[in-house]
Amino acid sequence: xxxxxxxxxxxxxxxxxxxxxxxxxxxxxxxxxxxxxxxxxxxxxxxxxxxxxxxxxxxxxxxxxxxxxxxxxxxxxxxxxxxxxxxxxxxxxxxxxxxxxxxxxxxxxxxxxxxxxxxxxxxxxxxxxxxxxxxxxxxxxxxxxxxxxxxxxxxxxxxxxxxxxxxxxxxxxxxxxxxxxxxxxxxxxxxxxxxxxxxxxxxxxxxxxxxxxxxxxxxxxxxxxxxxxxxxxxxx
Amino acid sequence: xxxxxxxxxxxxxxxxxxxxxxxxxxxxxxxxxxxxxxxxxxxxxxxxxxxxxxxxxxxxxxxxxxxxxxxxxxxxxxxxxxxxxxxxxxxxxxxxxxxxxxxxxxxxxxxxxxxxxxxxxxxxxxxxxxxxxxxxxxxxxxxxxxxxxxxxxxxxxxxxxxxxxxxxxxxxxxxxxxxxxxxxxxxxxxxxxxxxxxxxxxxxxxxxxxxxxxxxxxxxxxxxxxxxxxxxxxxxxxxxxxxxxxxxxxxxxxxxxxxxxxxxxxxxxxxxxxxxxxxxxxxxxxxxx
Numbered sequence: 001x002x003x004x005x006x007x008x009x010x011x012x013x014x015x016x017x018x019x020x021x022x023x024x025x026x027x028x029x030x031x032x033x034x035x036x037x038x039x040x041x042x043x044x045x046x047x048x049x050x051x052x053x054x055x056x057x058x059x060x061x062x063x064x065x066x067x068x069x070x071x072x073x074x075x076x077x078x079x080x081x082x083x084x085x086x087x088x089x090x091x092x093x094x095x096x097x098x099x100x101x102x103x104x105x106x107x108x109x110x111x112x113x114x115x116x117x118x119x120x121x122x123x124x125x126x127x128x129x130x131x132x133x134x135x136x137x138x139x140x141x142x143x144x145x146x147x148x149x150x151x152x153x154x155x156x157x158x159x160x161x162x163x164x165x166x167x168x169x170x171x172x173x174x175x176x177x178x179x180x181x182x183x184x185x186x187x188x189x190x191x192x193x194x195x196x197x198x199x200x201x202x203x204x205x206x207x208x209x210x211x212x213x214x215x216x217x218x219x220x221x222x223x224x225x226x227x228x229x230x231x232x233x234x235x236x
Numbered sequence: 237x238x239x240x241x242x243x244x245x246x247x248x249x250x251x252x253x254x255x256x257x258x259x260x261x262x263x264x265x266x267x268x269x270x271x272x273x274x275x276x277x278x279x280x281x282x283x284x285x286x287x288x289x290x291x292x293x294x295x296x297x298x299x300x301x302x303x304x305x306x307x308x309x310x311x312x313x314x315x316x317x318x319x320x321x322x323x324x325x326x327x328x329x330x331x332x333x334x335x336x337x338x339x340x341x342x343x344x345x346x347x348x349x350x351x352x353x354x355x356x357x358x359x360x361x362x363x364x365x366x367x368x369x370x371x372x373x374x375x376x377x378x379x380x381x382x383x384x385x386x387x388x389x390x391x392x393x394x395x396x397x398x399x400x401x402x403x404x405x406x407x408x409x410x411x412x413x414x415x416x417x418x419x420x421x422x423x424x425x426x427x428x429x430x431x432x433x434x435x436x437x438x439x440x441x442x443x444x445x446x447x448x449x450x451x452x453x454x455x456x457x458x459x460x461x462x463x464x465x466x467x468x469x470x471x472x473x474x475x476x477x478x479x480x481x482x483x484x485x486x487x488x489x490x491x492x493x494x495x496x497x498x499x500x501x502x503x504x505x506x507x508x509x510x511x512x513x514x515x516x517x518x519x520x521x522x523x524x525x
Contacts, residue, residue: 181311
């Protein structure tokens with residue numbers, strides 16, 4: 001079953017021709033770093049277009065709060081490497097990589113800042129800079145970008161984005177980690193498509209951050225963070 | 237456009253015919269020290285949903301259907317992915333690979349003489365890659381390993397897929413090319429929750445151990461294959477182990493039988509095998525059908 005007979009190679013040839021679009025998924029332009037610009041691409045479109053891009057229309061523009069100020073006091077970029085995407089081409093699930101390309105990103109902090117500024121769509125007033133002591137309906141927020149990476153998977157592009165947040169409110173401090181996942185169709189494997197799926201992953205992470213920030217602004221405690229603990233509770 | 241597609245297809249057809257390129261005796265005779273570069277271009281386990289395979293029928297519409305279904309499955313997996321990605325955030329793929337490479341560099345019995353070894357987070361840009369190959373016109377030779385790490389969607393199996401290529405004498409074509417697939421079951425992974433606990437406890441010690449073992453197995457298989465491909469088979473014959481066998485391999489969430497595998501030998505609790513196409517495998521001894 002693993003023997004690549006001529007017949008199977010011919011089939012592979014046809015698949016390769018059919019998968020020219022997917023093959024071009026490793027047609028990145030790696031010489032220049034990817035200009036990481038956050039765009040609310042899905043949000044500016046109709047709800048159906050947003051859904052096509054994997055963003056729930058409800059989460060994309062849901063108003064979560066009013067009269068809540070988020071003071072973004074610090075944004076750190078602590079990713080393990082500056083590369084934001086890799087495209088790997090293999091002939092089959094059994095195969096090892098035939099080709100590999102990587103894409104470097106240029107400004108993780110600025111990209112994360114762009115996403116945080118866009119939280120205004122949820123009703124927040126977002127300000128950059130220190131605040132001595134947050135007043136009621138205010139939260140100071142430090143954000144660390146831990147992961148932002150995208151890759152090709154079959155006919156799709158997938159991204160993981162991880163943000164760590166530290167909140168300071170009148171009620172105290174809280175720390176959370178937000179894991180965003182983005183996915184979209186891989187049409188041409190271009191740099192811009194990788195940026196879009198990264199933005200989708202960032203949107204997904206920020207959607208959870210926004211919900212928590214709104215709760216803290218309202219003086220409510222945060223629910224348990226989904227993870228092993230929640231899985232354990234659900235399994236009982 | 238059509239000529240491009242045909243040329244691309246011919247390239248890939250050529251690739252599938254020559255994925256395994258053994259080292260010729262005259263090249264082996266000239267092989268001295270090697271500069272090794274290990275490319276691990278991923279920052280996390282890239283959990284990807286499987287496409288249903290409708291596109292195998294051909295055509296744009298089936299490909300779009302596959303893409304749509306794959307994305308739906310990917311979104312369904314998102315919650316599970318989130319739970320595990322965060323827990324594994326501090327695992328450094330390249331650092332774990334480096335541990336094994338360092339050990340082998342210090343091992344006097346290791347047949348591949350590594351003058352240097354680098355773990356890098358990205359494939360070299362084409363110009364730099366070409367320059368590096370051209371530099372082999374004077375020794376040492378240059379070997380690149382492209383390595384991918386995977387966890388099966390149910391978290392029960394850890395897999396690495398590696399392509400090894402060796403350049404010598406300034407030649408643009410590699411004098412050696414091979415693939416190595418390493419697969420190991422996650423111990424204690426009776427269900428998904430148990431698997432997550434096993435993977436994440438002790439700062440991912442179990443997973444780090446597998447990463448180190450996969451690098452070690454991969455390099456050892458490549459090194460012995462370079463030294464003398466026949467040697468790996470003769471050692472198996474000398475030990476009395478069967479020359480041909482079957483095994484099973486996990487692909488995504490399904491176990492697939494593999495037949496007509498040449499036994500290369502065993503290493504501890506692992507069996508080393510080769511497919512008819514030359515792909516080398518390192519599998520649990522328990523992975524017999």
